[in-house]
Amino acid sequence: MTTTDTGTPAATPSPPQTPLTVDDIAQWAATELEPEVWDFVCGGAGDESTLQLNRTDLANIRLVPRVLRDVAHPSTHTTLLGTPAAMPVAVAPMAYQRLIHPHGELAVARACKRAGIPFTVSALTSTPIDQLAATGATLWAQLYWFTDRARVGELLTQAEQAGCRAVVLSVDMPRMGRRLRDIRNDFTLPAGLASGADAAGLAAAGTRPGSSIARHTDTIMDAQLNWDDIEWLSRQTVLPVVLKGILDARDAALAAEFGVDAIVVSNHGGRQFDGAPSTIGALPAVLDAVADRCPVLIDSGFRSGLDILRAMALGAGGVLLGRPILYGLVGGERGVELTLSVLREELLDAMTHTGCADLRAAADLASVISEGLLPAPAALT
Ligand SMILES: Cc1cc2nc3c(=O)[nH]c(=O)nc-3n(C[C@H](O)[C@H](O)[C@H](O)COP(=O)(O)O)c2cc1C
């Protein structure tokens, strides 16, 4: 790891051979990162059953190819929260990206700008949002419901001043998930990633066994967050409000009734509640409940262009990418570009073979859960 580096390109590693898949990039990242940083990034909560289920449920979805549909020039372009995007993907909010590479969020934002996709800036970014805005990337700003409400207000002001196109409130962090790897590793963030009160809090939390990042996180999150606060938030900002971390169809229906501008079906990549369903499993009921009242995005477990097409076929409006971006980030901006180009190539391949000249056609694909070769449930066709 090169966290003390001042940012010269020479410090940025290159993959041993050209990676063909996100899994190849992940293997490379595993060799480059310190073991406890790797564990923090790739790990999940509890026995990691939700983390694994995200993957197996995606892999179990078959897409039935359509033929004779002129796929000579497939287009992956779409619109995400009202902004044109070159692919139906955005980068998910992820904290403290300078943990992975000295250029951190800046490298990711630049890669997003080049790839033409939005970047969601974490409420716990290790790079100030105005610096990220200077890259020209489309930015969405993520919020956590901090007990220090003034900080939420500051984040909103900064987001608006930085030209962000949306605020994404993550609603699945009443406390940090029990991430056993971090607890066993006595995981502590290196100094210099956080600023202000956060830096002080992290330093104070870092002196005892267990996960100091979890200890600190639990002191700053307000578990009293409820629907009244969503109304407050909508009144505080002119930006579209997105709720991230919805899994239950009833919550999705409530979100639509409250007039939120989009939801993200997410289990936080299996990092919060181990025991939650996979997001791809939760998606059909959520879509039914929302009934087109707002876009429904999804994340957690997406590792290939085929996975992205699976979500689009089931009716998602787009996919947020988490860990694949951080795996690429070990190689700085170029590494993130590599991840995005692998995913784009795979998406084009999957679209071509399934007869999708564009993403509207993807929504018409028949999807089948392959296990046991049962007929597709009505909700999935
Ligand atoms: C290292 C790491 C840090 C994360 N930090 C945040 C965060 O600050 N805010 C947030 O809402 N979600 C955070 N997430 C969750 C992601 O936004 C996203 O929901 C999840 O990573 C998607 O799953 P995937 O990694 O399998 O793609 C983080 C995830 C990782 C791996």
Ligand SMILES: CC(C)CC(=O)C(=O)O
């Ligand atoms: C520091 C954490 C709160 C960031 C996060 O959301 C995560 O690690 O999943």
